[in-house]
Amino acid sequence: MVSLRNSSDSPVPTIYILTATHYRLVQFAELTRMCQTLLHIKNVHWVVIEDAAAPSARLENFLNRCGVSFTLLATKTPSEQVLPPGQPRWRYARGVVQRNRGLQWLRENFKLGQNEGVVYMADDDNTYSLRLFDEIRTTKRASTWPVAFVGRLIWEGCVTKPGHPDIIYRMQTIFKPWREFPIDMAGFAVNLQLILSHPDAKFVADPKLYGMLETDFLKKLGLRNFTDLEPKADGCKRILVWHTQTKDPDIVALDNMKTGFQPTMLPGEFFEMTIPPAIMVIYSQLNPCGT
Amino acid sequence: MVSLRNSSDSPVPTIYILTATHYRLVQFAELTRMCQTLLHIKNVHWVVIEDAAAPSARLENFLNRCGVSFTLLATKTPSEQVLPPGQPRWRYARGVVQRNRGLQWLRENFKLGQNEGVVYMADDDNTYSLRLFDEIRTTKRASTWPVAFVGRLIWEGCVTKPGHPDIIYRMQTIFKPWREFPIDMAGFAVNLQLILSHPDAKFVADPKLYGMLETDFLKKLGLRNFTDLEPKADGCKRILVWHTQTKDPDIVALDNMKTGFQPTMLPGEFFEMTIPPAIMVIYSQLNPCGT
Numbered sequence: 001m002v003s004l005r006n007s008s009d010s011p012v013p014t015i016y017i018l019t020a021t022h023y024r025l026v027q028f029a030e031l032t033r034m035c036q037t038l039l040h041i042k043n044v045h046w047v048v049i050e051d052a053a054a055p056s057a058r059l060e061n062f063l064n065r066c067g068v069s070f071t072l073l074a075t076k077t078p079s080e081q082v083l084p085p086g087q088p089r090w091r092y093a094r095g096v097v098q099r100n101r102g103l104q105w106l107r108e109n110f111k112l113g114q115n116e117g118v119v120y121m122a123d124d125d126n127t128y129s130l131r132l133f134d135e136i137r138t139t140k141r142a143s144t145w146p147v148a149f150v151g152r153l154i155w156e157g158c159v160t161k162p163g164h165p166d167i168i169y170r171m172q173t174i175f176k177p178w179r180e181f182p183i184d185m186a187g188f189a190v191n192l193q194l195i196l197s198h199p200d201a202k203f204v205a206d207p208k209l210y211g212m213l214e215t216d217f218l219k220k221l222g223l224r225n226f227t228d229l230e231p232k233a234d235g236c237k238r239i240l241v242w243h244t245q246t247k248d249p250d251i252v253a254l255d256n257m258k259t260g261f262q263p264t265m266l267p268g269e270f271f272e273m274t275i276p277p278a279i280m281v282i283y284s285q286l287n288p289c290g291t
Numbered sequence: 292m293v294s295l296r297n298s299s300d301s302p303v304p305t306i307y308i309l310t311a312t313h314y315r316l317v318q319f320a321e322l323t324r325m326c327q328t329l330l331h332i333k334n335v336h337w338v339v340i341e342d343a344a345a346p347s348a349r350l351e352n353f354l355n356r357c358g359v360s361f362t363l364l365a366t367k368t369p370s371e372q373v374l375p376p377g378q379p380r381w382r383y384a385r386g387v388v389q390r391n392r393g394l395q396w397l398r399e400n401f402k403l404g405q406n407e408g409v410v411y412m413a414d415d416d417n418t419y420s421l422r423l424f425d426e427i428r429t430t431k432r433a434s435t436w437p438v439a440f441v442g443r444l445i446w447e448g449c450v451t452k453p454g455h456p457d458i459i460y461r462m463q464t465i466f467k468p469w470r471e472f473p474i475d476m477a478g479f480a481v482n483l484q485l486i487l488s489h490p491d492a493k494f495v496a497d498p499k500l501y502g503m504l505e506t507d508f509l510k511k512l513g514l515r516n517f518t519d520l521e522p523k524a525d526g527c528k529r530i531l532v533w534h535t536q537t538k539d540p541d542i543v544a545l546d547n548m549k550t551g552f553q554p555t556m557l558p559g560e561f562f563e564m565t566i567p568p569a570i571m572v573i574y575s576q577l578n579p580c581g582t
Contacts, residue, residue, distance in 0.1 A: 026535060030535075032418055032533075033324050033327075036327050036421065040331075152543040243540075244320050244321075244538075244540075247536040247537065250443055
């Protein structure tokens with residue numbers, strides 16, 4: 001957990017990637033891709049926080065196989081924060097208590113003034129250019145860059161002053177443009193020291209604060225507005241992260257999970273495929289593609 | 292282009308990855324992830340075939356930056372094979388002429404009896420375990436393994452005889468289960484020699500052959516049915532590839548492509564963000580999230 005030092009003996013800050021994750025069919029596909037991305041990055045520590053009462057063996061096995069330095073934590077989203085069925089997805093911010101658990105872990109394990117590091121909240125469905133991590137690593141207090149496919153724009157985020165790639169003078173956004181930090185979670189990184197020096201800075205799950213999760217958090221870290229952030233990605237001129245989303249697979253009968261198909265088969269674990277004959281009959285009566 | 296040799300001087304077959312790709316908003320995000328996967332694989336050559344009259348500079352720049360050994364080709368889907376708007380996606384198989392262009396390239400560049408290699412048709416939206424490529428590389432004629440999220444099942448594909456992980460005795464599938472090869476494109480690999488020894492084996496775009504693309508091709512390679520295939524992935528017991536699909540981003544106005552936002556901005560290229568003030572007014576009149 002000690003920061004590595006490069007050949008010139010100056011510290012290379014560790015990047016702490018905080019990833020909230022929850023069970024779904026595509027979970028291990030997305031974590032597999034993210035693992036392959038992080039495997040390319042030096043001096044990274046992946047803090048994965050499961051939405052569960054306790055860490056699952058499936059996820060622990062996966063992370064062990066992945067090969068990236070990791071910590072697996074778990075905390076369950078309280079029932080009152082769980083999105084009711086049929087409600088629009090934005091009704092509740094997801095991953096709130098998990099990200100807070102990750103922040104708690106940082107505060108329990110590192111001390112103000114002692115550890116070099118940078119913190120990035122990276123969801124498991126986004127797409128990350130390898131270059132993004134070089135940009136993140138040099139964050140002194142808090143930094144930002146544009147993110148593709150956010151807020152119903154092709155990209156959303158910082159715009160620097162012409163001829164001054166180090167000065168952000170406006171934010172490209174259409175959703176609640178009055179926000180002090182019109183930024184998606186994928187669009188900022190924070191120095192570990194700033195997290196440690198503001199022990200009460202947490203994310204708040206409140207539908208009334210819809211869309212304000214990032215702004216509320218960054219203000220609690222003592223930042224006033226986007227002009228306080230360090231612009232990255234060549235003066236905010238490159239797309240290095242895409243807010244991609246994966247479709248839910250079109251599966252005939254999720255009931256099959258109660259029978260021969262088991263979700264535990266998916267992570268690439270060894271699995272047995274013993275499907276009762278009755279299930280096969282049911283399937284053969286279906287005409288899945290309308291032909 | 293010559294196969295590398297490992298320390299024991301036995302040839303390590305090159306894996307030729309044939310990827311048909313077409314322009315869309317998420318194209319470079321998906322290619323970025325696939326690049327990061329392939330960067331982990333030794334002795335791989337990525338043959339990317341664009342749906343375009345000629346290779347684009349954007350894609351060539353991307354592949355140069357990616358760092359994987361590559362060949363960029365292009366061929367445009369004939370207008371009669373282009374899916375009419377509003378038609379179901381399965382109406383025409385996509386990537387047909389592009390994959391054939393890839394096969395043509397293999398036949399132009401390699402000679403029967405001379406080059407060791409294995410061919411895999413890998414779409415840019417799937418998720419690949421790194422271990423999949425170890426499995427592919429040892430393909431003698433043609434091999435197969437289960438694929439997740441295909442044919443409306445959690446996984447579709449080979450099932451081996453209990454106690455005989457080297458013998459496929461049935462295929463887990465519900466879509467046209469009478470197909471000789473009930474397999475998705477992501478579920479098989481073919482030895483280069485088999486491609487070269489069957490110079491007329493190509494993919495056929497015909498809506499009447501819906502769902503038969505893979506079967507038709509494998510039969511043209513002289514294979515009878517799935518029992519002719521080598522089972523991989525621990526006797527078909529692991530999921531090493533997921534047929535994931537990425538959602539189309541929800542963008543306010545694709546018209547913006549005609550104005551300040553340009554699709555060429557997306558690949559991570561250096562881009563300028565000069566949005567005419569008029570466009571900003573249009574945006575500010577929109578209320579994208581209904582709040």
